[in-house]
Amino acid sequence: MKFGILVNEGPYQHQASDSAYQFAVAALAKGHEIYRVFFYNDGVNNANKLTEPPQDDRNITRQWSALAAEHNLDMVVCVAAGLRRGIKAEILAPGFNISGLGQLIQAGIEADRLVVFGD
Amino acid sequence: MSDTEAGEGGNRKVKRFMIVNRKAPYGTIYALEALEVVLIGAAFDQDVSLVFADDGVYQLKKGQQTKGIGQKNFSPSYRALGDYDIEKLYVERESLQARGLAPADLLVPVRVLGSAELSVLMDEQDVVLSF
Numbered sequence: 001m002k003f004g005i006l007v008n009e010g011p012y013q014h015q016a017s018d019s020a021y022q023f024a025v026a027a028l029a030k031g032h033e034i035y036r037v038f039f040y041n042d043g044v045n046n047a048n049k050l051t052e053p054p055q056d057d058r059n060i061t062r063q064w065s066a067l068a069a070e071h072n073l074d075m076v077v078c079v080a081a082g083l084r085r086g087i088k089a090e091i092l093a094p095g096f097n098i099s100g101l102g103q104l105i106q107a108g109i110e111a112d113r114l115v116v117f118g119d
Numbered sequence: 120m121s122d123t124e125a126g127e128g129g130n131r132k133v134k135r136f137m138i139v140n141r142k143a144p145y146g147t148i149y150a151l152e153a154l155e156v157v158l159i160g161a162a163f164d165q166d167v168s169l170v171f172a173d174d175g176v177y178q179l180k181k182g183q184q185t186k187g188i189g190q191k192n193f194s195p196s197y198r199a200l201g202d203y204d205i206e207k208l209y210v211e212r213e214s215l216q217a218r219g220l221a222p223a224d225l226l227v228p229v230r231v232l233g234s235a236e237l238s239v240l241m242d243e244q245d246v247v248l249s250f
Contacts, residue, residue, distance in 0.1 A: 015247075026203065041152055041250075081152060101159040108246040109132050109165070116249050 004111035006104065008118030010045035011060035012053065017046050020065055020117035028071055036107040037064075038076040039096075039110055039119065044082040045117045047075075049093035061093045068095030076103045134245035135166045135183060140175035141249065144194065145185065150178045150194055161203040164208035168244075169200075169206035172214045173227070179210070179225040197227050211237055 005024060009016035039046055050062045067116055068075050076081060076099045091100060108114045138157050142149040160167040171179055179196070187193040208229040211242070215221070215231060222231055232240070241247055 010250070040156075059248065071213070074197065080155065087197060102163060104156065105136070105160050105163045105165060108136060108160075108248075109134050109163070114246045116247075 001027075001037050002033045002108035002110070002112045004035050004114040006107075006114060006116045006118070007037065007039050007043035007046060008041040008116065010042035011051065013042075014119060016117040016119065017060055017064075018045065018058075020062070020115075023066065023115065023117070024067060024073070028067075031072050034071070034073055035111040036076060036103065038107055039075070039077045040081050040101075041058045042085070042116075044085055044087045047077045047082070047087055047096040049091055051093075065067050065093045066094040078104070091092065127224050131162060133166055135243065136160045136246045136248065137166070137168050137170060137244040139170045139172065139241075139243060139247060139249040140178055140208070141173040143174040144178040144180075144183065145188060145190055149250040150175070153248075154193065154196055154218070154245060155179075156241075156248060158203060161200075161205050168209065168240075169205070170211065170241075172211035172234075174187065174214075174218075174222060176210055176214045176218060179208075179227060180220070181224055181226050187224070194226060200227070209237060209240065219236045 005020050007017050007020045011017050020091055046064060048061060053059055067073060073094045079095050079098050079100055082098055124225045138153055140150060140153055157167055179197060183192050183194045208227060208230045210231050212231050212233045
């Protein structure tokens with residue numbers, strides 16, 4: 001199956017991003033396709049490469065970047081939601097790209113299922 | 120599932136998108152940013168409908184005044200949805216009643232549906248985006 005994933009919450013404060021990541025890992029392991037991961041609302045904060053959690057904690061941003069590198073994931077950060085929160089090209093972690101909300105609608109159109117992770 | 124229409128650029132997919140609004144208009148940004156998704160969905164010529172449930176019914180409340188909290192009152196935008204051919208607005212009856220509201224308290228004409236009817240409608244969608 002071809003999945004789209006929407007992440008609407010930032011890292012650490014909320015479990016949504018962790019759950020989305022674990023869902024993506026599990027789906028890929030089962031041979032499914034991830035059409036796109038779209039980051040919206042505070043979810044755009046997942047793309048911040050300046051994120052530096054304590055060493056004994058998971059680095060959520062780096063997890064996403066590594067998954068994207070391994071599976072050639074398309075990870076899109078909403079430009080308007082990003083600008084509002086200071087998420088710009090200069091602080092984007094590897095694998096993330098900035099684009100418009102049209103990319104979310106496109107994911108809804110092209111994917112078999114669009115799964116929302118939020119509050 | 121999805122219908123396929125012949126658009127100007129060849130085959131164009133139209134899917135049923137339902138945006139579910141569950142949060143109060145202020146206090147969090149969900150309502151405002153969900154509205155952005157609605158407008159882009161319409162710009163992509165998708166079959167977009169909106170549901171207002173839980174505290175989300177307050178998004179449509181008449182007479183919103185936001186001066187005191189220093190935020191923009193974006194509620195007039197709901198009245199402009201018709202200009203984008205978005206005419207399917209559903210409000211959950213139980214949520215409305217639990218808050219002492221009636222359709223006359225709302226900014227726009229809506230269809231009031233019980234949660235059981237809404238769940239049937241939800242099941243018919245291709246994409247459900249919950250905010």
